[in-house]
Amino acid sequence: MSEYEKPLPVLEGFSADFYGFCKQGELRFQRCSECQAWRHVPRELCAECGSWDWEWALSSGKGEVFTFTVVGRALHPAFAEDGPYAVTVVQMDEGVRVLSKVQGVSPEELAIGMRVEVGFEAVTDAIHLPIFNRVSA
Amino acid sequence: MKEACIVGIGETDYCRKPGSGLSQLGVQLQASARAIGEAGLKASEIDGIMPFPNLGRAEEIAANLGCENLRYAATIHMGGAAPAASLQSAAAAVNSGMANYVLLPAGWNGYSGARVRQTVSQDVSSIPGGAIARDYYLPFGFTAPPQWYSVMARRHMHEFGTRSEQLGAIALTMRKHAQLNPKAVMHGKPMTMDDYLASPMLADPYRFFDCCLETDGGAAVVVTSAERARDLPTRPVRILAAACGQPYPADEITNRRDIFKTGLTIAAPEAFGKAGLTPSDADFAMIYDCFTFEVLQQLEEAGFCQRGEGGSFVEGGRIELGGELPVNTHGGLLSEAHVLGMSHIVEAVRQLRGGLGERQVKDAQVGVVTGWGDFGDGSIALLAR
Ligand SMILES: [Zn+2]
Numbered sequence: 001m002s003e004y005e006k007p008l009p010v011l012e013g014f015s016a017d018f019y020g021f022c023k024q025g026e027l028r029f030q031r032c033s034e035c036q037a038w039r040h041v042p043r044e045l046c047a048e049c050g051s052w053d054w055e056w057a058l059s060s061g062k063g064e065v066f067t068f069t070v071v072g073r074a075l076h077p078a079f080a081e082d083g084p085y086a087v088t089v090v091q092m093d094e095g096v097r098v099l100s101k102v103q104g105v106s107p108e109e110l111a112i113g114m115r116v117e118v119g120f121e122a123v124t125d126a127i128h129l130p131i132f133n134r135v136s137a
Numbered sequence: 138m139k140e141a142c143i144v145g146i147g148e149t150d151y152c153r154k155p156g157s158g159l160s161q162l163g164v165q166l167q168a169s170a171r172a173i174g175e176a177g178l179k180a181s182e183i184d185g186i187m188p189f190p191n192l193g194r195a196e197e198i199a200a201n202l203g204c205e206n207l208r209y210a211a212t213i214h215m216g217g218a219a220p221a222a223s224l225q226s227a228a229a230a231v232n233s234g235m236a237n238y239v240l241l242p243a244g245w246n247g248y249s250g251a252r253v254r255q256t257v258s259q260d261v262s263s264i265p266g267g268a269i270a271r272d273y274y275l276p277f278g279f280t281a282p283p284q285w286y287s288v289m290a291r292r293h294m295h296e297f298g299t300r301s302e303q304l305g306a307i308a309l310t311m312r313k314h315a316q317l318n319p320k321a322v323m324h325g326k327p328m329t330m331d332d333y334l335a336s337p338m339l340a341d342p343y344r345f346f347d348c349c350l351e352t353d354g355g356a357a358v359v360v361t362s363a364e365r366a367r368d369l370p371t372r373p374v375r376i377l378a379a380a381c382g383q384p385y386p387a388d389e390i391t392n393r394r395d396i397f398k399t400g401l402t403i404a405a406p407e408a409f410g411k412a413g414l415t416p417s418d419a420d421f422a423m424i425y426d427c428f429t430f431e432v433l434q435q436l437e438e439a440g441f442c443q444r445g446e447g448g449s450f451v452e453g454g455r456i457e458l459g460g461e462l463p464v465n466t467h468g469g470l471l472s473e474a475h476v477l478g479m480s481h482i483v484e485a486v487r488q489l490r491g492g493l494g495e496r497q498v499k500d501a502q503v504g505v506v507t508g509w510g511d512f513g514d515g516s517i518a519l520l521a522r
Binding site: 006007008009010012015018019039040041047066067068069070071072073074075076079082084085087089096097098099100101107112123127129 | 276
């Protein structure tokens with residue numbers, strides 16, 4: 001097993017599916033088969049129209065920084081050596097927002113509105129976290 | 138409409154080092170016993186208890202105090218919004234006959250006991266959102282309240298031009314008020330804007346001094362009907378109205394269509410409407426100040442100013458004693474102690490009873506108390522003398 005010590009998602013239920021796609025290099029969100037509304041985080045049914053029919057729809061992977069924080073003092077021991085590190089909320093072009101990080105951009109450069117595109121970071125054999133890279137606008 | 142009243146308040150000492158010397162339960166019991174005693178009641182008359190979520194159980198509180206006639210036990214699961222929200226339920230309970238005297242206890246060893254950073258890493262279920270946070274937040278280092286809320290603060294700065302100095306004005310006001318409160322942990326420790334700006338960034342835009350204290354201590358209040366209150370020794374403080382609400386979705390902080398719409402956005406108009414008052418009728422406000430921006434945000438959502446105007450509203454001494462709307466005259470979570478929002482109710486009661494000396498809001502008739510918890514749950518109570 002890996003020596004990776006940070007918290008990992010638990011591969012159960014919808015999260016097993018979500019991260020299973022990530023491992024294949026795909027960012028997918030639920031999309032309602034009835035009203036076509038995208039949603040994240042995963043839910044049992046569509047809160048817009050009440051439909052239980054949905055699919056794991058492939059995201060364009062593109063979006064922009066909606067907001068972010070730069071953590072200067074970690075409050076979780078596994079991140080203690082990381083500071084300062086940025087945590088970013090990305091607004092996908094499909095409309096859903098996903099919490100992640102933008103790699104290769106210093107906390108000082110990070111800005112709301114920055115265009116980003118998904119990538120995947122294999123932190124263990126099983127878990128590939130969806131992370132983002134800056135793209136030119 | 139039938140009113141309920143707060144007839145007893147109680148507090149422990151508030152401290153960091155060397156710690157309360159009591160268990161988490163003991164802290165709550167000491168504050169509770171003082172509140173019951175002040176109300177002129179015997180523990181056996183307390184027939185309702187509303188414990189703070191995840192910190193106390195009615196059974197053990199009752200068994201320790203001697204509440205042998207307990208009938209009503211309920212917890213409002215809203216984190217720091219629970220105390221003010223519980224006033225609403227306690228008022229309903231005493232006015233419907235479900236209970237005669239309801240005790241609202243809160244307290245913990247927030248300094249000497251388990252710290253927030255530990256509970257999160259050891260017990261994911263303690264986080265609002267549970268498995269959502271576990272699977273979609275924690276892997277990215279989004280693990281603790283200052284981080285969760287800082288993304289809202291950042292967005293507010295982006296949309297409305299809110300500045301660090303305006304967050305600092307809130308921190309400085311709480312610290313200034315604490316200088317008038319000998320119970321406050323920050324009594325005798327004044328702070329300047331330079332101190333504030335020089336404090337280290339914990340979760341940008343939150344600096345160290347944007348964040349609440351971690352302290353040991355407890356507070357409690359007793360609620361009864363207006364009728365019963367007449368026979369008790371304290372001057373009753375009337376609960377004109379109270380309400381609570383949740384953001385949507387409440388279990389996930391990033392996917393809100395309107396990121397500034399929180400529980401208070403729903404609760405405040407309800408409470409003001411029921412009381413037949415507007416925010417401008419308030420002589421003071423005790424705003425749940427887990428972090429500075431949450432004060433600004435709640436002032437906006439409660440209607441004390443328009444959304445986006447909170448930054449300028451908190452400047453120029455407007456929220457200081459002597460200003461238009463004194464906020465947190467005890468020093469709040471930022472500079473008195475972190476008593477989970479119950480000390481905000483206690484201070485509001487003291488203000489409305491009067492006689493607080495240089496800390497007294499002049500001619501205080503009506504006061505507002507808010508609560509904020511979890512991922513933005515909100516509550517509000519309008520109190521009057
Ligand atoms: Zn739908």
